[in-house]
Amino acid sequence: MIGHELGGRYQVIERIGGGGMALVYRAHDILLNRNVAIKVLRSQFVHDEEFIRRFRREAQSAASLSHPNVVSIYDVGQEDEIHYIVMEYVEGKNLNEIIKERAPLQVDESVRIASQICDALDHAHQNQIIHRDIKPHNIMIGRNGRVKVTDFGIARAVTSTTITQTGSVVGSVHYFSPEHAKGVSTGEKSDLYSLGIVLYQMLTGNLPFLGESPISVALKHLQEEFEEPKKLNPLIPQSVENVILRSMRKNPDERYVSAKEMLQDLETCLLPERRSESKVGFHDDYDEDKTRIIPAIKPIQRGSGIRNGGGEGMKRDVDDYPVAKGKKQWVRPALWIGVTLLLLASMFSVVLYVKAMLDVPEVAVPYVINLPLEDAKLKLDEAGLIVEDPLIKEYNPDYPEGVVFNQSKPKDTMVKKGSSIVLSVSIAKPLSKIDDFTGMTFDEATKVLMAQGVEQNRIIQDNRNSSDTPAGEIITQDPLPGSGFDPETASVTLIVSEGEESVDMPDLTGLTQDEAAAKLEEFKLVLGDVKEDASFAVEKGKVTKQWPYDKGTPVAPGTKITIYLSTGYPPEALDYTFNLPVAPSQDGKKTKIRIVFADARNNGENQEWGTRTIANTQVLPVKMVLAPNKDGVVSVYRDGEFFETYLVSYMDAKNNTVPMPQLEPTAEPTQQPATEEPTAEPALSPDNPDTGGTDGNSNVNQTGALNNGKDKGKGKSKDNNGD
Structure with a gap:
């Protein structure tokens, strides 16, 4: 696959991972010029039509998800027998690698990662997408700390043909929910159970259920209780353990109702008022105290059922009282007998009470x-x-x-x-009192805190502008001075001054001194020294440059800025007028002449002199500024086409020895200013109207004239008198 181009746009670069169902490659999207990850279905599944159909459908469903914590799916395609999914490439590590490197993770880091996973699951569940394979291998952590959940919808497409493939379903059995292990329909709460296991593993470095085979692990999900995470890591707050205990209940009805509810619990579990909350309790379905069997109460028969007829015997016990005879003669004895029995009963009760007091169970x-x-x-x-x-x-x-x-x-x-x-x-750990670091440097405060037991990675520097505190000194801190803090767990933020707030240096070039001063005042800056500087490009009295800060550079308010004002051209500059003779393409025919020149101004860039329409030979004055090592160049265009270029040397101009272009007219033309409609035309030889004569050697007096023949003004130079 490496070097292969999928879909005519994805150049496969290298293999970066894989599982039981697919291989993952890093590729380059040629069309959009970006790196992507491509998941390619393993060859053993390409002939399973049902699998391929579900694979496409679930991949398309996952592509509908748009969330910052979900790996985006860009494309789904097929090329011959290659079925692939193109997704966002995340540069970083998966959570499984991070757990292997440094588990158990810090509590706040673990909760932050779990919160982002839960947020992604909430978004997926709202779009009727169940992940069904949440595990650290499918959680990417980017270099910026952003969590990305991948493989949405893929595990859902597994059929019975994949149950024995190593690394697909069996490979994820440590993160199965009990209902998943039973093989019954799974839903949103199965994802929450798996997320609880991921959080358990981040905080303890262990899996809750281990076994010699995948089947034994699955049975433990169904039958056994896991060791509570706080026994493995006592630093876990009770509120965080409660999240794990609730999400990993075997009965789905006792778990969180939704990912949103679990997310709300994760976002608040580290608040001070919740960290030491009571342990969450649940009703155990198999608790002996929940249901008790009470023996049936049977009536006690006072007579024999066989001999006395059962019910009749009971009736006789109740109804057959002896008939009293001589009632009055028995009143006194009965009274004494009653009193005696009452006294005996009281004494017996006292004995029992004393015995009970002395004989405690x-x-x-x-x-x-x-x-x-x-x-x-x-x-x-x-x-x-x-x-x-x-x-x-x-x-x-x-x-x-x-x-x-x-x-x-x-x-x-x-x-x-x-x-x-x-x-x-x-009780709560006795807290130390944090020192006052105001006025100290960050390095000084760091040394003090580290000596007290605060790790360097928990000392945070926050730079801010301040007009009251010198740059580099600490303005304030969090926790505040004198506050209680635990050096073993607390993070300390030190607010360090960067001095006054800076402003961006404005551009003063081309402004007058007053304008520059006003501009600086607008930006809370001060005009410093004013110096002079000769310039070809900037007119006299305006700023040529500024010092020591260029445009856009951050500058502290109140900084003095030096400016340089142009004194005009330097003394060695030479104003020179180059008299350029021009001629129409044909005598009497209107011709458009365009002149472009470059001199010491504008860094030697071309400048437009202008355009003239002529019908006869004329001389056009081109005013130039020359300087040593800055010669002039004049270019002529006739009717839109390039005609000729002339070099005007500084030394020649200074010595008045600049060679003049020449024409060969039939008669000497008269110099006149260029106009749109010339008032007179030079006489050309009738024998050769295009070149101005038959011998090709005619000249222009004083300045010379431009040859309008085939040699384009490259005739021999003669003296100014035409001799």
Whole structure:
């Protein structure tokens, strides 16, 4: 493929990657002169018509996406048996390479990357596109830090014929959702589950599920719980772990409703008020406490069902009371018997109460380490135990704020019910007070901060203009002086002065001194020295150049600017009039003469002298300015066609020895000013009207005349008297 030209416009340069379904090449778009990435379908799939049809349809769907975090698809095509997709070329690394190089990543960097991925998924889901293969290999990180999600729609096109191809579906099993592993229909929430795994891997450097085979990994997605990320990386805030726990729920109904909801959670999870929030809780479908089986309550029969007839026996127990005889004689004894029984019952109750007080049951101490304090109290209360007050509150770097890190009785220790348990709870890390760096240089402040434990990459320089603080000194800082900060995690921004705000130097060339001064004042600049400078190009009294700043250069307000004013031509300049004889193409016929000349002015560029229409031989004065090493040149055009060029040397002009062009007329022409309609025409020889005579040697007195014959004025030069 390398060196091949696809579609008549994509020149394949090199292979840059590939997977189980396609190979990726870097190519150059000849038509638009830009680099592109081309994904080419592997040859083993080119005869699967259903795959090709879905491949095209999904690629076209992905091409409808337009988002800064989605790799743009430019073109889809086929050439012979080559099926390809042309997409945006991202210069950078994929997320998998970055994780291998330096995982675990910083929390804020991981959340920033996950937020951009989630934003891309939200855009795709709104356009009814499900990615189905979110993994670090499909996430590109550009050199500018921009996240780009690629391969939209490709994984969705996989059929049963690709399930055994290495690197396609099986290769992504570590990022499968449980419903994906079951083989049932997957939707938007499957992408969110995969994104949760990517965030888990960025923050811990590990995958949540590993196994000896893809099948064993898929089963773990369905059956097993993953190790919580905070156990692998205690620096993860609880709010960030909650995002992972919610996105990776096995039950899709317990995940985020949409990518938009997850994005909102990612964008706020690092706010100070959320970092130490309580751990998110879920209802476990298999929790024994959720559903209990209560034994049925059966009636107790007081008589034998066989002997007494079952129901009839119960009826007799209720209804057959003896008939009282001689009721009054039994009143007093019954009263005494009742009082005695009541006293006995009271005494028995007291005995039972005392026994209960003395005979307290034992309970097992539950394990409450790693639980938030409120959850730990609830768990101990359920076991019949009491949390001793006051709590032991200490900072523990291995546990987030508000989480129990020690208990006075180990797990499963048997203690009397109602016993007190002492808990040790982690508090926020004590913060240091940041110094005041105002007036110091950035390097000086950096040395102080690094000595306190702040890494250099977390010390940020922000340059700003200031009229009050000298350039190079610190104006202010964030955090402000005296604020609490953690040197191990905090980022410090130092605002450094660049001095006063600069202005762009205006162009003063061609202005008078007063105009230049007004212009400088307009730009808050000051007119400094005024010097003189001879110039051929700028007229006397106007600025030829400025110093020390050219036009457009940034200049601090109040800077003094020196200008040079033209004194006119230098002393060695020579004003010279070159008398140019011209003749019509034919005697008596109107001919348009155009003269162009160059001299010491305008850097030797051509200048238009003008155009004249003549019908007879005339002399036209061409005024020139000459200087040493700056000779003059005169060019003549006749009726639009180039006729002749004449060199006017400075030394010849100074010595009055400039050779004059000559004509050979039949009679000596009279010099006269050039006019649109000449008043007289020179007499030409009737024998040879085109050349002005038969011998070709006629001259013009004083200045000479231009030959209008075939030699174009290149006749021999003679003296000014025509001898």
